[in-house]
Amino acid sequence: MTGTEAFRRRYGPWAVVAGASEGLGAEYASQLAARGLHVVLLARRRDPLSALADRLAAEHGVATRTLPLDLARADAGEEVAGATADLDVGLLVYNAALSVIGPFLDCPLDRHLLEVDVNCRGPLILAHQFGRRFAARGRGGIVLMSSLSATMGSALIAHYAATKAYNLILAEGLWEEWRAAGVAVTACAAPAVRTPNYAASAPRGRQRAVEQSSPRPSPRWARDPRSCLGRATGLRPSFCAA
Numbered sequence: 001m002t003g004t005e006a007f008r009r010r011y012g013p014w015a016v017v018a019g020a021s022e023g024l025g026a027e028y029a030s031q032l033a034a035r036g037l038h039v040v041l042l043a044r045r046r047d048p049l050s051a052l053a054d055r056l057a058a059e060h061g062v063a064t065r066t067l068p069l070d071l072a073r074a075d076a077g078e079e080v081a082g083a084t085a086d087l088d089v090g091l092l093v094y095n096a097a098l099s100v101i102g103p104f105l106d107c108p109l110d111r112h113l114l115e116v117d118v119n120c121r122g123p124l125i126l127a128h129q130f131g132r133r134f135a136a137r138g139r140g141g142i143v144l145m146s147s148l149s150a151t152m153g154s155a156l157i158a159h160y161a162a163t164k165a166y167n168l169i170l171a172e173g174l175w176e177e178w179r180a181a182g183v184a185v186t187a188c189a190a191p192a193v194r195t196p197n198y199a200a201s202a203p204r205g206r207q208r209a210v211e212q213s214s215p216r217p218s219p220r221w222a223r224d225p226r227s228c229l230g231r232a233t234g235l236r237p238s239f240c241a242a
């Protein structure tokens, strides 16, 4: 059996990518489709999801399903469960995030709480939901998007970094709990990658510096066997470098 076949058998036939409309999530979806997995593409914006679904179907011959949904919604878990109940899902990538950058007190509390909904409550609900499904079938994998910022408190991203630490610690604990049941869990502590939103969310006057200092998202980033998808084959969650 080739590595691709083994990957598909363990983590396929369907993968759910939450936050798939652009940036790293679109790249995850592309790399998974290239490995022959059918993909559920979830994000708020319908049009980029449809365009990506069409491209992946044409390029890789995989089936796709789009799920336009705001993960901050109180009923997001039920929506995802309903939209995927008929699919044999083997992999969840929770990539969506709200990235608030700037002085902590300049951001209204409501927005900080929204950040908790998208970055913490969302992965908790979907990890619980798909973890049950994967444990019942005895195989599967979950990738939670963390960040290098999760390792140390930093000014201007104090709360965002705290939400990313939540994902890192949750993934490490679940990796330990579920690995004997055949379910791999990993956190991807990515470094800065120049995605559209990353560049747009730079503090005013810093966009140019961000543009110049950050590497571009690269297909290699998600394809490299040392990256998180490679690690999702059962190794301990760990940092991955671009």
Ligand SMILES: NC(=O)c1ccc[n+]([C@@H]2O[C@H](COP(=O)([O-])OP(=O)(O)OC[C@H]3O[C@@H](n4cnc5c(N)ncnc54)[C@H](OP(=O)(O)O)[C@@H]3O)[C@@H](O)[C@H]2O)c1
Pocket: 018, 019, 020, 021, 022, 023, 024, 025, 026, 042, 043, 044, 045, 069, 070, 071, 072, 094, 095, 096, 097, 098, 099, 118, 145, 146, 147, 148, 189, 190, 191, 192, 193, 194, 195, 196, 197, 198
């Ligand atoms: N870029 C970096 O330098 C970097 C570094 C470390 C970690 N990360 C992490 O990597 C992940 C992806 O980063 P990125 O730069 O590619 O982010 P991005 O460009 O902002 O993409 C985030 C994705 O999530 C979706 N999304 C955002 N809010 C959502 C919501 N409420 N409900 C449903 N979908 C939502 C967005 O689509 P819609 O707008 O269509 O909903 C988009 O598809 C994030 O978790 C981020 O924290 C990024």
